[in-house]
Amino acid sequence: MRYKVITISREFGSGGRTVGKQLAEKLGIPCYDREIIEKVAEESGYDKQYIEETGEYTKGGILNTIFQSRSYGYSPSNEDIIWKIQAELIRKLAREGPCVIVGRCADYILRDDPEVLRVFIHASMEFRAKRIVEEYGEREDSPQKRLRDKDKQRTAYYDYYTDMRFGDGRNYHLCLDSGELGIDKCVDILAGVVK
Amino acid sequence: MRYKVITISREFGSGGRTVGKQLAEKLGIPCYDREIIEKVAEESGYDKQYIEETGEYTKGGILNTIFQSRSYGYSPSNEDIIWKIQAELIRKLAREGPCVIVGRCADYILRDDPEVLRVFIHASMEFRAKRIVEEYGEREDSPQKRLRDKDKQRTAYYDYYTDMRFGDGRNYHLCLDSGELGIDKCVDILAGVVK
Numbered sequence: 001m002r003y004k005v006i007t008i009s010r011e012f013g014s015g016g017r018t019v020g021k022q023l024a025e026k027l028g029i030p031c032y033d034r035e036i037i038e039k040v041a042e043e044s045g046y047d048k049q050y051i052e053e054t055g056e057y058t059k060g061g062i063l064n065t066i067f068q069s070r071s072y073g074y075s076p077s078n079e080d081i082i083w084k085i086q087a088e089l090i091r092k093l094a095r096e097g098p099c100v101i102v103g104r105c106a107d108y109i110l111r112d113d114p115e116v117l118r119v120f121i122h123a124s125m126e127f128r129a130k131r132i133v134e135e136y137g138e139r140e141d142s143p144q145k146r147l148r149d150k151d152k153q154r155t156a157y158y159d160y161y162t163d164m165r166f167g168d169g170r171n172y173h174l175c176l177d178s179g180e181l182g183i184d185k186c187v188d189i190l191a192g193v194v195k
Numbered sequence: 196m197r198y199k200v201i202t203i204s205r206e207f208g209s210g211g212r213t214v215g216k217q218l219a220e221k222l223g224i225p226c227y228d229r230e231i232i233e234k235v236a237e238e239s240g241y242d243k244q245y246i247e248e249t250g251e252y253t254k255g256g257i258l259n260t261i262f263q264s265r266s267y268g269y270s271p272s273n274e275d276i277i278w279k280i281q282a283e284l285i286r287k288l289a290r291e292g293p294c295v296i297v298g299r300c301a302d303y304i305l306r307d308d309p310e311v312l313r314v315f316i317h318a319s320m321e322f323r324a325k326r327i328v329e330e331y332g333e334r335e336d337s338p339q340k341r342l343r344d345k346d347k348q349r350t351a352y353y354d355y356y357t358d359m360r361f362g363d364g365r366n367y368h369l370c371l372d373s374g375e376l377g378i379d380k381c382v383d384i385l386a387g388v389v390k
Contacts, residue, residue: 122365169364170206170317173372180368181388189384193376
């Protein structure tokens with residue numbers, strides 16, 4: 001294989017996780033996604049759901065972090081602690097052998113490794129709205145509002161912990177619109193690049 | 196073919212034009228690039244080199260346009276006139292039959308047409324610097340400075356005439372790093388999607 005690790009960044013609801021899982025299966029290598037949450041929970045002692053929410057999204061936590069460090073001198077927030085454990089784990093997984101890593105800013109954490117292929121999966125609001133209702137069911141908020149909230153939180157998290165802009169095409173080797181191309185075609189294209 | 200038109204947006208020096216030419220050849224359809232400049236020159240009476248410079252880049256022209264319209268009420272600038280002729284020509288080319296169109300905000304102009312595949316080609320500063328010296332020779336300014344200037348002008352032009360952000364992965368169906376993947380691989384991927 002030309003690449004050791006494939007990182008998949010993705011918009012919420014785009015099917016990026018499915019692309020990652022299917023690609024890993026096709027290549028016969030592991031795919032790390034929720035496994036990362038479980039391992040960070042083990043190491044940090046924080047609750048799994050809490051890590052899921054703060055290890056990639058922020059609900060004002062970033063503002064707390066900034067406020068805290070400016071006002072009282074630096075003391076790491078929960079987000080900072082989780083970020084550090086997560087980053088170390090991702091570097092360890094990348095060293096251990098070929099794999100696919102979904103989300104968690106792995107593209108940024110491994111940015112200096114020439115054997116890493118960086119991928120971004122995105123799709124239109126319509127495609128993602130339909131998909132999250134199928135996958136997670138209806139909620140009180142409309143699917144459009146749920147997507148807007150998640151997009152905002154994920155962008156804030158990414159832009160705070162990296163020096164790059166979430167979704168900028170130039171951060172990635174490939175960006176694919178899964179709604180336009182279809183999940184299977186995305187997997188085919190990526191397998192063709194990696195092999 | 197699944198798509199009637201393929202638009203190729205690209206960073207200066209990334210080889211996006213070459214990708215467009217080779218893709219068109221592979222598909223047996225025309226590729227419009229400098230032909231657009233010539234046709235706009237014919238229709239507008241402006242000089243070809245002037246159109247090349249103002250039909251995709253700006254050197255303060257955009258600021259003139261904003262200033263002019265705010266201070267004296269709206270009267271179209273040269274940029275506005277060229278934009279309008281260019282946009283009409285691009286719509287006409289898309290109606291005439293299958294083709295590849297390189298640059299000139301064709302992705303934005305044809306954004307509502309479901310038979311258009313929108314592509315962005317980019318590459319690292321190192322790859323592009325090497326390439327522009329090979330292609331256009333040495334100049335007084337360093338290749339890095341030439342790239343930064345061109346990037347700035349092209350971004351300003353795009354962001355002014357469209358309501359999108361130049362280089363944002365979510366504007367395109369595919370974004371490909373030609374430095375990482377190679378020109379030939381980019382052409383292969385695109386031919387595989389279009390056919």
